[in-house]
Amino acid sequence: MPTTTAPLPLPERFPADSIQLREGLDQPTWIVRREILVDLARELTADPETGFDLLLDLCGVDYPDREERFEVVYHLASLRGGGRLRLKVPVPEDDPVLPSLIDVWKGADWFEREVYDMFGLHFEGHPNLRRILTHEAFQGHPLRKDYDPARRWILTEDKMYRPQPEPPMDAEDDMFERMTINIGPSHPAMHGTFRVVATLDGEIISASEVEIGYLHRCFEKMAETHTWQQVIPYTDRLNYCSSFINNVGYCRAVETLLNVEVPPRAVWARTILSEFSRVMDHCVCNGSSLVDSGALTNFWYLFQPREEIYGLLEACSGARLTVSYCRIGGLAADLPPDFEARCRALLETIPAFIDDVEKLIVSNRIWLDRAVGIAAIGGEEAVNWGWTGPCLRASGVDYDVRRDNPYDLYDTVDWDVPVFHGGDVHDRFRVRISEIRESLKIIRQLLDRGMPEGPFIVDDPHVALPPKEVAYNQMEAMIYHFKLIMDGIQVPPGEIYSAVEGANGELGFYVLSDGSGKPYRIKVRPPCFPIFSTFSRLINGGTISDAVVSLGGLNVIAGELER
Amino acid sequence: MIGESWVTTTFEKLEEWGRNNSFWPLPFGTACCAIEFMSVVSSHYDMARFGYEVVRFSPRQSDVMIVAGTITDKMAPVMKKIYDQMPDPKWVVSMGACACSGGFYRAYHVMQGIDELIPVDVYVPGCPPSPEGLMYGILQLKEKIERDTKKRRKREKAKRADDDGSVAAA
Numbered sequence: 001m002p003t004t005t006a007p008l009p010l011p012e013r014f015p016a017d018s019i020q021l022r023e024g025l026d027q028p029t030w031i032v033r034r035e036i037l038v039d040l041a042r043e044l045t046a047d048p049e050t051g052f053d054l055l056l057d058l059c060g061v062d063y064p065d066r067e068e069r070f071e072v073v074y075h076l077a078s079l080r081g082g083g084r085l086r087l088k089v090p091v092p093e094d095d096p097v098l099p100s101l102i103d104v105w106k107g108a109d110w111f112e113r114e115v116y117d118m119f120g121l122h123f124e125g126h127p128n129l130r131r132i133l134t135h136e137a138f139q140g141h142p143l144r145k146d147y148d149p150a151r152r153w154i155l156t157e158d159k160m161y162r163p164q165p166e167p168p169m170d171a172e173d174d175m176f177e178r179m180t181i182n183i184g185p186s187h188p189a190m191h192g193t194f195r196v197v198a199t200l201d202g203e204i205i206s207a208s209e210v211e212i213g214y215l216h217r218c219f220e221k222m223a224e225t226h227t228w229q230q231v232i233p234y235t236d237r238l239n240y241c242s243s244f245i246n247n248v249g250y251c252r253a254v255e256t257l258l259n260v261e262v263p264p265r266a267v268w269a270r271t272i273l274s275e276f277s278r279v280m281d282h283c284v285c286n287g288s289s290l291v292d293s294g295a296l297t298n299f300w301y302l303f304q305p306r307e308e309i310y311g312l313l314e315a316c317s318g319a320r321l322t323v324s325y326c327r328i329g330g331l332a333a334d335l336p337p338d339f340e341a342r343c344r345a346l347l348e349t350i351p352a353f354i355d356d357v358e359k360l361i362v363s364n365r366i367w368l369d370r371a372v373g374i375a376a377i378g379g380e381e382a383v384n385w386g387w388t389g390p391c392l393r394a395s396g397v398d399y400d401v402r403r404d405n406p407y408d409l410y411d412t413v414d415w416d417v418p419v420f421h422g423g424d425v426h427d428r429f430r431v432r433i434s435e436i437r438e439s440l441k442i443i444r445q446l447l448d449r450g451m452p453e454g455p456f457i458v459d460d461p462h463v464a465l466p467p468k469e470v471a472y473n474q475m476e477a478m479i480y481h482f483k484l485i486m487d488g489i490q491v492p493p494g495e496i497y498s499a500v501e502g503a504n505g506e507l508g509f510y511v512l513s514d515g516s517g518k519p520y521r522i523k524v525r526p527p528c529f530p531i532f533s534t535f536s537r538l539i540n541g542g543t544i545s546d547a548v549v550s551l552g553g554l555n556v557i558a559g560e561l562e563r
Numbered sequence: 564m565i566g567e568s569w570v571t572t573t574f575e576k577l578e579e580w581g582r583n584n585s586f587w588p589l590p591f592g593t594a595c596c597a598i599e600f601m602s603v604v605s606s607h608y609d610m611a612r613f614g615y616e617v618v619r620f621s622p623r624q625s626d627v628m629i630v631a632g633t634i635t636d637k638m639a640p641v642m643k644k645i646y647d648q649m650p651d652p653k654w655v656v657s658m659g660a661c662a663c664s665g666g667f668y669r670a671y672h673v674m675q676g677i678d679e680l681i682p683v684d685v686y687v688p689g690c691p692p693s694p695e696g697l698m699y700g701i702l703q704l705k706e707k708i709e710r711d712t713k714k715r716r717k718r719e720k721a722k723r724a725d726d727d728g729s730v731a732a733a
């Protein structure tokens with residue numbers, strides 16, 4: 001269902017002063033008193049046609065000068081009706097409590113813990129309100145404006161948190177062979193930095209607890225201390241398997257606030273490179289999740305196309321992984337002269353690798369035994385947990401930002417959104433393979449259309465740096481250059497939530513500007529954050545070896561998860 | 564006596580030669596740099612050409628720890644523990660700006676370089692370092708170990724000569 005941003009009628013049943021309407025630049029905004037929050041949320045989800053079934057994001061904002069210092073911002077979407085809504089709940093500093101929405105949207109669980117961690121707000125009714133990103137010895141709440149960005153606290157081993165997942169006790173439970181094991185955070189199956197503590201009954205996981213935060217690099221605080229352009233390299237390191245898409249997502253949000261029009265050449269290149277990045281990301285995800293189930297050959301097969309796409313990105317930007325190729329208003333540099341030829345060569349070579357892997361896997365008995373029916377989740381439940389992207393489409397929900405809320409050139413090309421219905425590891429794999437093919441389809445059409453002529457970045461001295469030759473030779477251009485470097489882009493006050501389809505799902509940037517040269521607040525909606533919060537629910541009741549396979553299929557990227 | 568010592572040195576040399584050409588790296592990969600580390604071990608760059616392909620995730624089996632990625636304060640005790648679990652002799656390669664110095668994360672949750680906690684033998688700069696960069700770093704480590712053992716052997720020899728001399732004098 002395409003997204004609409006038409007104003008919604010205010011529900012009448014609540015007292016008149018408990019909801020105020022604000023016109024948002026991007027979507028309707030309601031300011032809500034916390035007393036009615038839970039009732040309102042229930043009412044908003046109730047309608048089977050237009051109800052807001054997806055809690056996209058939940059974050060806090062600190063306004064030290066306001067009477068009610070904090071504000072908690074909820075971004076809601078209705079996948080059935082296409083609506084979008086932003087709720088803002090003011091919270092005073094001396095009574096920092098608001099009700100938890102975990103009963104309405106299960107996905108609120110980790111988001112609320114994050115707000116607690118970052119701002120110190122308490123969510124009444126949350127069953128497990130602990131710090132989530134920072135460590136146990138941490139003091140204070142880092143995203144408050146008065147927290148010094150470089151103030152560190154040292155964690156020693158004896159203070160480390162030791163989860164004790166308590167399995168439900170029932171009459172038949174004879175405690176036979178029960179033991180608790182710790183996997184991670186440094187464990188090959190945990191892809192870097194996740195930690196799962198599981199209580200096993202024989203080989204079956206009867207309870208588990210997930211601990212994250214081992215790669216919390218303070219992206220949001222860093223963004224507040226840098227100018228708008230300087231944030232771009234930080235966005236690379238969110239989902240570092242497809243860093244270009246993050247660049248695009250962030251730049252689009254700022255461009256909307258600035259109201260600048262990106263030249264067609266840059267839009268064209270952004271679309272193509274985003275799709276190549278998606279291919280790369282899916283290759284890494286499928287490759288490494290197959291390694292987890294023992295299928296090593298595919299890893300080599302899938303890493304080769306990725307290596308070749310790196311070649312293309314390196315030719316454009318000079319970097320392989322962390323490209324930082326977007327700029328606000330366009331691209332960092334013009335496309336290389338052999339861009340088209342390189343893309344065509346990639347289109348020739350990639351399908352063979354994908355076909356090979358598919359042939360090796362889809363009818364492979366061992367893989368099917370390991371993947372079919374494993375870590376399955378239904379569509380409705382997945383939405384309630386906040387899932388988006390390929391994992392959601394594997395559960396039968398047909399939602400893709402590129403089609404439902406089109407940006408760049410996606411509405412001008414002909415492509416399909418692959419949907420599978422099993423909701424298990426197997427279908428997540430299949431969705432990704434099909435999406436790689438769709439991406440290549442998009443790229444091919446755009447290449448056939450030809451590269452648009454013209455500039456690669458807007459010709460606006462308040463946004464884009466003037467070319468070097470001009471800056472060296474003309475006084476005016478030099479002044480602009482100086483101003484942009486020293487003061488940064490001056491983004492007008494305002495707020496925007498803008499989303500692109502990242503490789504993992506809806507990658508949203510909620511950007512707040514107060515008109516100073518730096519972002520007031522940037523909140524990323526990391527698509528794998530709500531997905532990973534479901535992990536315990538997915539693996540409980542399965543065997544320990546299934547847990548490993550299901551983690552690989554979710555494609556959780558630590559940089560994006562923990563920022 | 565002479566025969567015996569001749570055997571010992573040769574064995575030492577043999578061992579050294581074997582060790583320097585077949586590190587067993589422990590990839591302590593946490594972030595973006597780990598992705599580049601994967602490139603180094605996969606087919607295109609292929610670290611196996613130098614003999615360093617036996618990547619072991621168990622600290623007990625490895626002798627070079629490659630710290631690839633940002634180390635946060637939350638991860639620090641884990642890293643220290645894994646380092647402590649590695650048997651001697653052991654070396655550490657710090658891959659990437661983050662591991663070397665915290666990189667551009669001058670922030671409340673990020674270690675400003677892993678040498679706050681464990682000794683580092685080779686720093687490989689870059690964000691992320693190119694695969695060639697990491698390979699160069701590992702070859703540097705190899706040279707460093709060779710240099711160190713040569714020095715050590717020289718020192719030992721001098722000490723032996725010294726001891727002999729003093730024995731003779733007495």
Ligand code: SF4
Nearest residue numbers: 595596659660661690
């Ligand atoms: S040095 Fe750069 S690439 Fe490596 S982990 Fe740090 S941010 Fe990522």
